[in-house]
């Protein structure tokens with residue numbers, strides 16, 4: 001059997017237990033539906049902003065809400081899921097299933113400011129064990145190293161599903177003919193030493209001064225390239241394949257940081273660390289609320305260590 005004939009379902013049957021596989025397949029099916037809306041763009045009526053503001057205080061895009069509804073619909077019927085939490089929901093949605101094993105936290109549409117201009121966006125997910133206690137928002141307040149799986153789907157020129165299980169990161173690519181996710185990259189590992197910085201440097205004057213100075217030195221050396229799509233999934237996908245470092249640090253006007261710990265930084269950090277990169281101490285952080293924001297640095301181990309040492 002060639003690598004490209006291994007479907008996601010087949011691979012999951014070999015590498016995970018049945019209930020976790022069913023959750024991951026539900027997420028894959030949701031992403032296929034989201035991809036259809038994205039591909040149709042203005043033809044589907046799915047673009048543009050709504051008047052709503054979400055719990056983050058951010059104006060929702062029409063596609064934020066549609067992608068959230070699609071994820072909810074696909075996950076709600078799965079008996080293995082005790083509760084879900086989303087960027088677009090104020091609180092966790094709890095199902096009355098005392099024996100369910102998993103919690104799923106997700107960012108249904110990452111990089112939504114890019115959707116109206118036809119630039120890559122994604123869906124991010126994190127799967128945690130469901131505690132044996134009563135389930136509410138606090139059940140999700142587990143540190144990132146407790147994740148049993150995490151991943152993202154990147155809706156770019158190709159639709160790719162990246163999946164991390166403890167010890168391995170693999171990539172599936174959607175076959176344009178069938179829509180089926182097929183294994184295309186086994187055991188991804190971040191190439192070390194690449195001199196690529198992925199950051200919104202328009203914020204540099206508000207970063208911690210030592211961090212801003214280190215980045216400036218790197219840029220002044222002429223040895224570094226810079227890449228910023230503005231969708232974390234797209235920027236991280238480049239780093240996973242080509243190396244480099246991603247940062248969205250705390251800054252004077254955002255002392256907590258911008259990116260959300262539970263459904264953005266923890267899953268991305270889990271993927272990066274299982275691909276031999278580093279996400280500094282993100283996965284050790286004990287969350288205090290569902291929509292908590294944090295500063296985030298991830299990618300090449302050496303670069304992350306240097307930048308984290310300068311980020312206080």
Ligand SMILES: O=P(O)(O)OC[C@H]1O[C@](O)(COP(=O)(O)O)[C@@H](O)[C@@H]1O
Pocket residue numbers: 087107109110111112113200230231232233248
């Ligand atoms: O607008 P900025 O400062 O470039 O921020 C971009 C960052 O914000 C995000 O778009 C936040 O994600 P959402 O679209 O899910 O809110 C990240 O994907 C990205 O890294």
Ligand SMILES: [Mg+2]
Pocket residue numbers: 107109110111232264
């Ligand atoms: Mg996001």
Ligand SMILES: [Mg+2]
Pocket residue numbers: 064087107108109110111112
């Ligand atoms: Mg989002």
